[in-house]
Amino acid sequence: MNKTKVLHTDILILGGGLSGLSTAFHLEKSGHTNYLLVEKNNFFGGLSASTEKQGFTFDYSGHLLHLRDPYTLKWIRTLLKANLSKLKRKAFIDFDGKRVPFPFQANLWALPESVRQECLQGALQAAQSTSKKPKNFEEWCLRAFGTGIYRHFMRPYNRKLWQTDPKKMMWDWCGPFVPEPDIAQIKRGAAAKPRQAFGYNTYFYYPKRGGCAALVNALAAKIPNTWLQANVEKIDFKKKEARINGQTVYFKRLVNTLPLKDLIKISTAPADLKAEARKLKHTTVEVLNFAVNRTVEPFHWLYFPQENVPFYRVGMQSSFSPDNAPEGCSSFYVETAEKITDRPKAEKAIFQALIQKGIIDRQDKILLSFWQTLPVAYSIYDKNRAPAVNKILRWLSKNHCFCAGRYGLWEYSFMERSLLQGRDIVKKLL
Ligand SMILES: Cc1cc2nc3c(=O)[nH]c(=O)nc-3n(C[C@H](O)[C@H](O)[C@H](O)COP(=O)(O)OP(=O)(O)OC[C@H]3O[C@@H](n4cnc5c(N)ncnc54)[C@H](O)[C@@H]3O)c2cc1C
CATH class of the missing domain: 1.10.3110 (protoporphyrinogen ix oxidase, domain 3)
Structure with a gap:
């Protein structure tokens, strides 16, 4: 879409992650094409995107499809066709070096x-x-x-x-x-x-090729009214206008998938609501991705509760699909929620711990390693969260703004929920 011409829209969708894409997809599906989806990155998907490096595919830490609703499974099968596999969870907790099944x-x-x-x-x-x-x-x-x-x-x-x-x-x-x-x-x-397996993720789905981004790309291909590299700078609820890359876009209704806290901060919401938004806390997750020149015995992910281990979870990206790594190599992501001020030092400590835990060997060649930061990763469920979120969402809905997604609703959730929330918002809007 030619962005210079789009100054008025009925529905402005903030954010091109799965929640925003699902909203746009369902608007298209219902024949309502008077919308515009804006995304600050030059790619779609938000946290569900993937990165390609030297023949490896990395997601933003593990991004596995936990599908429980028949609607989502059918929809994703239609989008990905044969490009979807079903995997049985191989997840363990490290307890004194022993792997206890999750x-x-x-x-x-x-x-x-x-x-x-x-x-x-x-x-x-x-x-x-x-x-x-x-x-x-x-x-x-x-x-x-x-x-x-x-x-x-x-x-x-x-x-x-x-x-x-x-x-x-x-x-x-x-x-x-x-x-x-x-x-x-x-x-x-x-x-x-x-004999029984427990939890919502005993089986999960994952694209055979292209990482989690395969789903994002299949979805984005169905959505014409989008604007990439469009940074939402300000929202004026009274005038119903958004400032995006310095340009004004007029809207009638808003769908927000940006972190709730950020939306309120850049908006004309009243001072008491801004004070509520400031109470919302979150973690930041730092992810170290790396690959080695050896086929490591596959596992999906491991939890590390120990205080003296510098990560809480390690996942094996190449175990989700052979397409994620070249033959004879293995790839991993390491997640930490602690603040990292010195990355080379942190990386050294992480590799030492990975060797000590038997995940990699001292002789393994590290083919590549790089960090990713997930600035807003987990919304913290302290006693302030529920009252603040409820108050903010009530006010927003009175101002024709509806929220979706893990960050728009400031909740702990997963991709399927984002996809369904996008669908359900469209039911509300139409
Ligand atoms: C460490 C971690 C692991 C996870 N693992 C899984 C998993 O295995 N399975 C699973 O189902 N879920 C997983 N999730 C959850 C999953 O990432 C989310 O549920 C899902 O990505 C939420 O999608 P969303 O569209 O709501 O948000 P996002 O993906 O965050 O999308 C929001 C979009 O808004 C854009 N944006 C932000 N600010 C602006 C602005 N000012 N202007 C324009 N655009 C802006 C962002 O760039 C982004 O693209 C995980 C989450 C984390 C943190």
């Missing part, structure tokens, strides 16, 4: 005997407890899993991931993300490897 709480059998007993006894006690509604995430964990599982996994891992004390967090994000086996299942999993 989720920890359903696989106590794999732990050293004393830890297994401690976790099992704690879970049995928790199951008998009649404690009241939990006040925070720590209390929720203790009630759901007991003291042992909390001490050995839930506390250290979540502390590392969220960079927040579990006592200062709520538990309304846990839903699909924290599998909650009942006490009979925990007992069975303490006695032997369970």
Whole structure:
């Protein structure tokens, strides 16, 4: 679309990640073409995009399709045709160098005997407890899993991931993300490897070629009214105008997928709403991607709860698709939520820990390595989050602005939810 001519639009979509693309896709599908999608990067996809380097494909850390809704699966199959594979999760928790299958709480059998007993006894006690509604995430964990599982996994891992004390967090994000086996299942999993797999991601989908971006590109190809390298600088809700690359665009309605906090900051929202937005906290994730000249025994991802290990998760990009790495090579991403001020020093510490954990060998040749920053990665579910988000969303909706996506709604969610939220917003708009 010739951007210099687009000064008026009915629906202005802010952001060209999956939420924005899905909104535009469903508007097109319903024959409503009076919209404009604007994206600041020179590519679509946001966090669901992929990067090509020296024959390797890297996503923005792992981006796997967890599809539970028949609508999304059918839609993605139509978009990707044969370019989609279904994989069975191979995910583990590193416990003193031993790989315990995920989720920890359903696989106590794999732990050293004393830890297994401690976790099992704690879970049995928790199951008998009649404690009241939990006040925070720590209390929720203790009630759901007991003291042992909390001490050995839930506390250290979540502390590392969220960079927040579990006592200062709520538990309304846990839903699909924290599998909650009942006490009979925990007992069975303490006695032997369970036959049942737990969690929302026991199977997942991934494009055979092109990384996660294959989905983004297939979707973007269906959407004509877009403007790339279009930075949204200001939103005036009263005048219904947006300043984009210094140019004014008039709109009737807005769909926001930008981080909620950022939208409010660049808008004419009232001061009390800006104060609410300032209460919203998030983590920043730094990702070190790298590749080695050897075929490493495949796993999908590993969790590291230990305080002295400088990452919380390591994923194997080449295990999602052979197309992600040239033959005879393996590629990985390492995620850390801690602030990194000295990247060469951090990289050295990470490689040392990867060798010590047996993920790579000292003899392996590192073919490439590069960092990515995900500035807004996880919205922190502290006690301020829900009231602030509710207040902001109510005000925005009164001002004809609807939000979608993990950051637009300031929530912990995944790609399928973004795709569905885009669809559902269109139902609201039309
Ligand atoms: C570490 C990590 C791992 C994840 N792994 C998975 C996974 O395995 N599976 C899964 O399903 N989900 C995963 N997710 C979640 C997934 O990334 C999100 O649910 C999804 O990408 C959200 O899409 P979105 O379009 O809402 O947001 P985004 O992808 O963030 O898109 C927003 C877009 O807005 C653009 N933008 C921002 N500011 C401006 C501006 N001022 N002007 C114009 N454009 C702007 C951005 O460039 C971006 O393209 C993961 C997330 C993280 C952080």
